[in-house]
Amino acid sequence: MDRLNQLMKVGLSGFMLWMIFTAGGFLAFDAQAAPFRMTGYDTAAIGSANSEIVYGSSYGVLSTNPALMSRYEPSSSIEFILMKPSLKVNLMDRPQNADISIMLYNTQIDKYKNNPDVALPTSELRESRADHNVDELLTYISTGITYSFGIKGFRAGGFLILPVMEQIDAKLKYYDERESFFSNTVHLARFGEWSPQITGMLGVSYSPIKYVSFGAALQASAMLVAGMDIYVPDAQVQDYALTNAETTVTGKLRPIIGVQVEPLDWMALGITWKWRSYAEVDGSGKMQLWNFHETFEAAEEAQTTPKRVTIDSDFVLDYEPMELTGGLGFRYAGWNIQGAFTWNRWVDYRDDHAQRPQESAVYASADPRFDEDGVLIYGPSYFTGDDYKWSDTFSTNIGTSWQYVDWAKTSLGFSWYNSPVPAQTGRTSYADSDTWCLALGQRFDFTILEQNFNAALGFQFWQMIQRTVYKNAGRIQDEFPDDSITPIELAEVEAAKGLQTNNPGFPGYTVKGWMIVSSLSLGFEF
């Protein structure tokens, strides 16, 4: 019977590991699904506010500190995770004349050549400017395993998280006036507005001696290369074109390295390093038009040369910063308590359109202004984007648990994440604020047919601190320049005077809200 059980365990664990590796190979999964970076990847992590840096008990430690896999019995589990955000970005009322008049169409378009993103009249935007609410329920199913293969101190582990509703849904955003062409609102940048994606991770750990354990894990990020060739037979017919799309997926790995040192039975240290991660998409494409040629001046010699246009677009999905975490933990008489500080390197952040915030904040002005001495007072070099560069942050996670009987354990956790986003007083509106989390977890162990099982519940309440931002009008692009003139009469247009912009964040906004995360798991110990 024991031998049969042993064979079943080996077979089951081998099958699960194979499943996870196979999924990693064929689904080209993106390991970045951002909410889990903060909430934790399984019920145990959720119930302790993702604080398992020093002590851990399930596969969620692959993300927080993979060295901890060697510190608990091999096991596997299946989980159901639910997230319900209620986050709001409330936009302030705008002055009427901040809108762009339809007279824009009757002005010389070449006036705006310094600004390639020529605005639309406000009345012709696809969407009206409106508050933004994030309240869509997110649900995930997760499964993972840790196994020793009979090697003392060794563990191999992995997990896979699948969104229940949508597998992959990447919604890209601009964080300045360019978003007016699309949703025409202000979006959350770091917390709350996540794209459902398939998530997974693989790792190993080894503890050669009692006092120390080493671990390493790999997050596999998918890099999607998408190209599109377009032929437009008739430029007057904008809703018809011949298109060919080409997409390829290549893997991109993010290493995670962890060390746990346990010099005393009641005290331990943990350190984890994670490289930054994002999925980069090359969306360039070629376009050809009917009877469209290079001008003779552009060619080396006077000849008829077809003009083919290449449109370059780069996207970055689900950016996560490089992190370095150090933690300290204690345990005694069924209690353990641990806390950690994490340095998050956000200064390298790139948004959905592969731009750094300090780059997006600066725009090429079509309306430079000079003082009486001819010195530029408003224009392309009026200000740099340094004020809008994201800053590195320190976040903290604290957790405690109490094993008050053999079959039950309660956990409590707290975490705090500073916002890396500076005051958004300029062109950009990366809506974000400091967030904190309070977590509660409960685990029950039980035995069926001499096999050890456990069931666990995890709960988190997240709060985003209310943050109100007023814009500095001098740093908002005037999309209908004051000196715009009509092409025929060469006359100025009074409706262009002053600041006109479709920037949805102008003249300001308030961001706030909360999120509830709950999870349920059923585990099995080998």
Added chain:
Amino acid sequence: MLFKQISIAVSIVGLVLAASACSKTEGRMTDYSELGYTECSSSDDCLPFSYCRMTDDGGDSGLCWADCRNVEDCRAISSELICKDFACVDPDTLVDGDADAEDDSGGECVPGTETNLSCLYIAPEACEGQGWVSNCADRYCYDNGFRYACQKVGEGECTTREPCEGKCVDMCVVDLIEGDETAADGDDPSDGEVAAGEASAWTGVWGIIFTTAARTTGLPLVPHQDTVSIHHSLVRVSQDGDDVVFLSNLCLLEMHNFKDDKVYAIGEDLAQMVVPDAYYQNLGMLKHVLKDAPALESGVEFETERWWEVRGAEIDDPTCTVKDYEQEDVCGSDLPDRAAFEGGDERVWDMDYDGFPGQTTRMVGLLPGDVYSDQRWSSRLVGTVADADHLYGVVPNTNRQYQLGASDPVLLYDTITAIHPEQSRSYFRLLRMSDNATCEDVMEQAHTPGSWLEFTVHVDDRTEP
């Protein structure tokens, strides 16, 4: 034990509530008065392309703004609204804006009274040398009604290329009898040939919409470009014996690209040609003669003689014989093309007085810039009487045009322009107006939804008054 647990729970809830109450504020609230908007108390402060939008607080000041460029912009808001002075308004709320010239001399209008309206005076023989009607200079005054005429006040020979300074004078009445086109010189306007008969019923002042649809090949990007030129004119219909003469003074000329039944607003298409004011304000008037005018009764059909016009060049004989499909056949004089112009052909002249050869049109959109061209075209009116106040029909026309130059060589193409094969796209509709009607009245009708002078794609779209 229970008390301890309750204390912990209460502490946690208190911590949560306290943290929830935190907030922070960054930046300074915008002072809207610092944003540089143009304040106004009336629309005069916002001219020429905006109106004064009053603030919501009911005060007597506002900010300059423009809702619309044309009635189509307002229809996006409501089909009931029209565009009036760059504001979308309910036409029912408008005070009668009839700008008909009023007799402001206490009922005693003195013919020849000088007004403060300026014009360019061209001598009758110079007008005729260009192929125009002999009183061609009056066009500068006719925008305000056919009771005005241009009178020379400056010195010089007063040629087409070097016109003299002139002033519009009020003749008090509209001359509806042909025979003396130089009434401004003081001759008796009633010495023309007058005859009783059917012709007299036609006389009066009318407004006209007059479209010519053309198809241009040889352009980049598109197999061909369809364009409709929409003319709105004030027309004096006068009598010359049994004949009727339609003299059209152009109020506004717009060009629009179209594809099938979709007509693009300016700026809506990738590239579009627009017509500067100077282009159409210096054109000659069209003169269509209807020989032996029939009775002006519903259903009666009529056809005028062809009128030839040359733009941007001066040639001895502008007329041609016309073969099938309205194609020029044998012409009295050739029209200078680019090669001739570059070879120094002096017949090309700066007709719109903008310093560039020929007539200047402006491209907007993908390929912005100016194009200089000359043109010979002809037209005739082939119509039907809807009733005594409404006429409609088609406009068979010939067209030849040469690009002489451009502000950017990219804009120079050897294009071929021909009339659009669908004849119903080149049409006219005439609406009888008061004798003192002005171009402003014509344009008000043009912008009134459902009006006889409103643009439709085909003539058949509106044949019932």
